Amino acid sequence: MPIHVVTDLRAEVPSHLKKVPIPQLNRSSAVLGTCVKGKVIKKYPLVSLEEDDYVLKTVIQEHEDQLSLPPGSTSINAILFGPLAKEFSKTVNQGDLVVMAGFVVGRSPTAQKDGLHPCNLQLAGVDACIYVYPSSSTGSSTSTISALTPVPSAETTKPKYTYVALKDLKAGMIVNIYGVVTFFKQPFRTKGTDYCSTLKITDQSDIKLGCTIFSEKLEDHPQIYKIGDIVRLHRVKAQFFNGSINMVSTLGFSVVTFDGTVGSPMVPRTCSRSFHFSDEDRHTVERLRAWAASQSALPSMSSALLSSVRPRMYFDLTCQLLAKAVMDSSCTLLRVWDGTRCAEPLLNVSVEPEALEGSTAITGGRDNLVANVLAYDNHVEVARGLKPGSYLRIYNLHAISQSGDTPPGSGTGHLSFHLHGGTAYGRGIRVLPEDSPDLQELKRTLESLRSDPNDSSLVEVWCTPPESFDSDPENIATELTCDHTLSFVPLACVKKATPPEGFHVRAQLRSYQPERLHQALKLHCPECRTLQDVPDEETVSVLFQEALRGTESSREAWAHTRHLDSSDPGRKISLHLPSYGEKGNDELIFVEGATLEEVCRLSEGQRGMIPVKSSDRKLTLLDLSTPVLIHGSKRLYGCKRCSQVKWLEPEPEERGELNDRSIAEMLGVKLLQYVFLLKLELEDGSGSLDALLWKDAESFFCVPASDAAANQKMQDQIKQTMDRFSPPGGSLERPWLDLCLRSYTVEESGQQTVCYQIFNTVTRGAEHSSQL
DNA sequence: GCTTAGGGTTAG
Numbered sequence: 036m037p038i039h040v041v042t043d044l045r046a047e048v049p050s051h052l053k054k055v056p057i058p059q060l061n062r063s064s065a066v067l068g069t070c071v072k073g074k075v076i077k078k079y080p081l082v083s084l085e086e087d088d089y090v091l092k093t094v095i096q097e098h099e100d101q102l103s104l105p106p107g108s109t110s111i112n113a114i115l116f117g118p119l120a121k122e123f124s125k126t127v128n129q130g131d132l133v134v135m136a137g138f139v140v141g142r143s144p145t146a147q148k149d150g151l152h153p154c155n156l157q158l159a160g161v162d163a164c165i166y167v168y169p170s171s172s173t174g175s176s177t178s179t180i181s182a183l184t185p186v187p188s189a190e191t192t193k194p195k196y197t198y199v200a201l202k203d204l205k206a207g208m209i210v211n212i213y214g215v216v217t218f219f220k221q222p223f224r225t226k227g228t229d230y231c232s233t234l235k236i237t238d239q240s241d242i243k244l245g246c247t248i249f250s251e252k253l254e255d256h257p258q259i260y261k262i263g264d265i266v267r268l269h270r271v272k273a274q275f276f277n278g279s280i281n282m283v284s285t286l287g288f289s290v291v292t293f294d295g296t297v298g299s300p301m302v303p304r305t306c307s308r309s310f311h312f313s314d315e316d317r318h319t320v321e322r323l324r325a326w327a328a329s330q331s332a333l334p335s336m337s338s339a340l341l342s343s344v345r346p347r348m349y350f351d352l353t354c355q356l357l358a359k360a361v362m363d364s365s366c367t368l369l370r371v372w373d374g375t376r377c378a379e380p381l382l383n384v385s386v387e388p389e390a391l392e393g394s395t396a397i398t399g400g401r402d403n404l405v406a407n408v409l410a411y412d413n414h415v416e417v418a419r420g421l422k423p424g425s426y427l428r429i430y431n432l433h434a435i436s437q438s439g440d441t442p443p444g445s446g447t448g449h450l451s452f453h454l455h456g457g458t459a460y461g462r463g464i465r466v467l468p469e470d471s472p473d474l475q476e477l478k479r480t481l482e483s484l485r486s487d488p489n490d491s492s493l494v495e496v497w498c499t500p501p502e503s504f505d506s507d508p509e510n511i512a513t514e515l516t517c518d519h520t521l522s523f524v525p526l527a528c529v530k531k532a533t534p535p536e537g538f539h540v541r542a543q544l545r546s547y548q549p550e551r552l553h554q555a556l557k558l559h560c561p562e563c564r565t566l567q568d569v570p571d572e573e574t575v576s577v578l579f580q581e582a583l584r585g586t587e588s589s590r591e592a593w594a595h596t597r598h599l600d601s602s603d604p605g606r607k608i609s610l611h612l613p614s615y616g617e618k619g620n621d622e623l624i625f626v627e628g629a630t631l632e633e634v635c636r637l638s639e640g641q642r643g644m645i646p647v648k649s650s651d652r653k654l655t656l657l658d659l660s661t662p663v664l665i666h667g668s669k670r671l672y673g674c675k676r677c678s679q680v681k682w683l684e685p686e687p688e689e690r691g692e693l694n695d696r697s698i699a700e701m702l703g704v705k706l707l708q709y710v711f712l713l714k715l716e717l718e719d720g721s722g723s724l725d726a727l728l729w730k731d732a733e734s735f736f737c738v739p740a741s742d743a744a745a746n747q748k749m750q751d752q753i754k755q756t757m758d759r760f761s762p763p764g765g766s767l768e769r770p771w772l773d774l775c776l777r778s779y780t781v782e783e784s785g786q787q788t789v790c791y792q793i794f795n796t797v798t799r800g801a802e803h804s805s806q807l
Numbered sequence: 808g809c810t811t812a813g814g815g816t817t818a819g
Binding site: 218219220224225226227228229230231233234235245247249274276277281283349365366409411412431433435453455456457458459460461462 | 808810811812813814815816817818819
């Protein structure tokens with residue numbers, strides 16, 4: 036796509052290019068090896084289509100020596116695409132003389148208006164080339180010369196695939212072709228083994244070409260949404276039928292579809308993971324788009340909004356599926372809307388609530404927003420597979436006035452919509468992807484409907500995002516364990532309800548606290564029900580240090596006392612080993628005069644260490660902000676408020692099996708329990724609310740809090756779970772969570788606050804990873 | 808195993 040700025044005419048333009056006078060150009064002009072030469076008499080601003088994609092229009096006038104020809108046709112519009120447009124905008128000035136080559140001659144859609152040449156020149160891709168002779172003093176433009184791209188060599192630009200113009204097709208050829216869709220049918224089942232897509236395409240040669248595509252896999256079929264889409268077909272065979280050429284897919288067939296709108300993003304619709312798409316392809320699509328935009332002969336689309344539908348109309352409806360119900364073997368009901376209100380009253384087809392899948396909140400016909408579509412016969416198969424919440428385009432829908440209670444033809448009957456059996460006129464249903472440009476208007480309309488403060492009655496419909504209709508349990512990251520039969524409600528409804536009440540919601544995690552998950556681990560006293568943070572390592576360490584400054588080590592009758600050297604000179608560590616029992620006991624050791632680090636090291640042999648100090652010649656526990664027991668990586672804490680620490684005089688008869696409870700009892704300590712406490716900010720499109728994950732947090736994560744306190748792997752597992760629910764950086768999609776919530780009120784300084792807590796919910800997959 | 812459909816309104 037080079038532009039050459041030349042100062043010496045004879046030296047720069049390749050000699051093989053044959054110059055064609057502009058007035059002699061027509062649609063069938065050979066373009067290979069030809070060029071036109073003219074003066075830039077108009078240069079329009081560069082138009083940016085998307086990132087790094089541009090279009091620019093310019094008008095060039097035949098070089099002076101040809102001006103004896105009739106005026107009017109001596110000036111021609113040239114449309115430049117891509118980098119060439121940008122380069123042209125930068126390099127070329129009005130008045131410059133240019134030579135253009137590698138163009139396509141198209142029909143000028145503005146010929147009537149601007150009175151210029153009936154054709155235009157379209158320059159795109161690697162073939163397009165412009166040579167510029169600056170008009171003013173050469174000095175002014177020499178600086179741009181060095182910035183020019185070199186001519187790509189023929190070898191490197193040779194495309195891997197070649198495409199045959201539709202006019203050049205001969206029976207028997209197996210070829211690759213491009214075309215603009217002028218008619219299409221969604222894939223339908225044949226009497227054979229395959230699905231069949233029927234389409235008709237055209238290109239700059241204005242030939243209408245029928246194509247038939249067979250494949251037993253639906254994903255191999257073209258994804259055509261509307262007339263004007265552009266398809267690229269690989270390995271199709273030209274056949275004679277009824278006196279004209281038709282194309283049929285052959286072995287190795289593949290298809291890619293693009294939106295046909297000029298300037299719309301070039302997103303390939305294809306199932307193949309890797310497909311070849313070069314700059315040349317890009318420009319071919321651009322050329323076809325530009326050409327199609329200028330064609331008035333293309334059939335118009337028959338899409339309509341619900342608001343513009345009248346009885347007896349056939350139209351294409353772009354809509355969202357709210358609910359569906361199987362009526363009988365040859366009929367499925369689809370309740371849809373597009374956010375506009377029908378001018379005619381809409382019929383409500385009544386269905387048993389059990390038979391309805393999707394939003395049960397609406398009965399249809401409501402406020403003339405919800406249309407009841409009956410899909411018959413061959414469409415039942417597709418209709419049954421649709422997911423409520425998804426976006427659809429229904430082709431050739433028939434508006435039928437049901438005038439049961441009104442005289443026929445009075446125009447006051449209720450409208451229902453029939454998708455009749457068969458595929459005539461392209462009758463069918465297509466699911467549109469969420470991000471389809473064809474949905475932007477629909478989504479905007481639904482959004483404005485949603486924000487209408489006068490209509491809160493629709494809350495249950497509009498506030499539920501499409502994804503939450505997804506009934507595929509594989510896509511939901513959590514699972515309910517309760518046996519309530521509550522139906523799912525939007526968070527907005529949860530917030531409106533009066534507590535206490537239970538709910539099932541499907542929501543996403545927007546954020547959570549504490550972000551540092553180790554802070555989610557708390558100590559809870561089952562007696563006084565207070566909650567406190569787990570003392571941090573430094574605080575505990577300091578308390579141990581303070582205890583070192585105690586009085587002389589005491590000797591207890593119930594224990595053998597041994598001394599160890601500490602890391603500090605002169606300081607002895609006392610180990611008091613209970614002497615009762617048959618052989619004495621080293622399972623449980625009372626340790627005095629040791630630092631936290633030393634106690635931890637001593638407990639590494641899986642012995643329970645109880646840190647103690649001497650006071651009044653008796654042993655007692657340290658401050659209750661320190662662990663009462665350190666056992667390997669496990670630490671037990673006592674409640675300051677509820678413990679009644681005795682002098683340590685363990686009685687032999689008190690000793691049964693050594694466990695946390697018996698140790699605590701022996702020490703007179705009320706043990707604190709490890710618990711998780713997290714605040715999850717949930718959202719679902721209807722709103723957001725904060726829910727606590729506390730009492731059922733252990734089963735939610737499938738990790739006991741006490742294990743998490745002692746085991747880094749368990750903490751990592753929780754981190755992974757939270758990262759999955761709320762991917763860091765927000766780059767990945769957040770999964771939906773099925774949650775069982777309960778609302779309740781908490782009184783705090785005379786103020787009633789409504790709280791929500793998560794119960795009966797488990798994380799999917801957590802039970803497996805916890806086996807680590 | 809080598810076909811199917813080959814556009815052009817249901818009739819609920």
